[in-house]
Structures are given as structure tokens and as C-alpha cells.
Amino acid sequence: MSLVSRHEAESFVASHLAPSEDEEVFGIADLASEFEVTPRTIRFYESKGLLSPRRVAGSRIYGRRDRARLILILRAKALGSSLEEIRHFLDLYGRSGEGRVRQLEFVVRRTGEEIEELEGKRRQLDQTLAELRHIHQTCRGRLRKAKKP
Numbered sequence: 001m002s003l004v005s006r007h008e009a010e011s012f013v014a015s016h017l018a019p020s021e022d023e024e025v026f027g028i029a030d031l032a033s034e035f036e037v038t039p040r041t042i043r044f045y046e047s048k049g050l051l052s053p054r055r056v057a058g059s060r061i062y063g064r065r066d067r068a069r070l071i072l073i074l075r076a077k078a079l080g081s082s083l084e085e086i087r088h089f090l091d092l093y094g095r096s097g098e099g100r101v102r103q104l105e106f107v108v109r110r111t112g113e114e115i116e117e118l119e120g121k122r123r124q125l126d127q128t129l130a131e132l133r134h135i136h137q138t139c140r141g142r143l144r145k146a147k148k149p
Contacts, residue, residue, distance in 0.1 A: 023064070024064050025061050026066075027061070028059075028062070031062055035070060042070065043060075048083055048087070050069060050083070050086060050087060050090060072090065079114075081110075088106070089103060
């Protein structure tokens with residue numbers, strides 16, 4: 001499988017598909033390099049239906065939409081979202097952005113849930129730290145007393 005550079009991809013598409021003047025295209029190597037992921041990672045997201053590049057002479061040609069989707073996928077993965085949640089979020093957008101409000105509602109709900117969960121974990125962690133500090137101080141004091149002649 002050959003990796004197509006951005007320039008090669010743009011040239012090929014320009015000569016065969018005549019995209020509009022403002023359309024940008026990217027090869028898989030370009031996206032992998034830009035986002036510091038492997039081409040295999042990008043192909044994985046494609047296999048899961050999250051990206052849908054055009055095929056030109058056996059090469060994957062990604063547009064701005066796929067690039068934007070890859071940014072969202074990587075951000076969501078970094079925050080711990082499942083592929084199912086990511087797919088749901090991306091599908092809400094629709095073909096032309098008609099689902100943008102639903103997308104925002106979904107993000108508000110999910111981030112609110114995640115904030116609540118993390119704040120609960122923080123409270124538990126703070127409580128555990130306080131207990132450990134108390135145990136630590138108590139044991140240090142007892143150790144000092146035990147070491148005095």
C-alpha cells in the first residue's frame with residue numbers, strides 16, 4: 001500500500017475529480033504526521049465508519065471534513081470517550097451540520113456527567129489523602145517517641 005503525499009493527492013484529485021478551488025485534500029501520511037498517529041490508527045477509524053475518505057486509484061484521499069472529524073475523534077479519545085460515543089456525536093452533526101444543536105446538547109450532557117463523576121472522585125481522593133496524612137503524622141509522632149531514650 002503506498003502512502004500518498006498531500007501534494008500528490010491534491011494533484012491527482014485536481015486532474016481527475018476537479019474539486020472546487022477551496023477544497024483541501026490530504027493523504028493518509030499527511031494526517032498521520034500532522035496528528036502524530038500511525039496510518040494504521042487512521043485506517044482503524046475508517047474501518048469503524050468514523051472517517052470516510054474517497055478512494056482514488058487505490059489511495060485514500062481525505063478532505064477537510066475527515067480532517068475535522070479526526071481532530072474530534074482524537075480529542076474525544078484523549079478524554080476517555082468510547083468509539084460508540086464518538087460515533088453518536090459525529091452522527092448527530094448530519095450531512096450539512098443540521099444536527100449541530102443536538103451535538104452541542106449531547107456534549108453539554110456528557111461533559112456535565114463527566115464533571116460530576118470526576119468531582120466525586122476528587123472528593124474521595126481528598127478524603128483518602130486527609131486520612132493518609134493523619135496516619136502518616138500520627139505514626140511519625142509515635143516513631144519519634146519510640147526512638148527517644
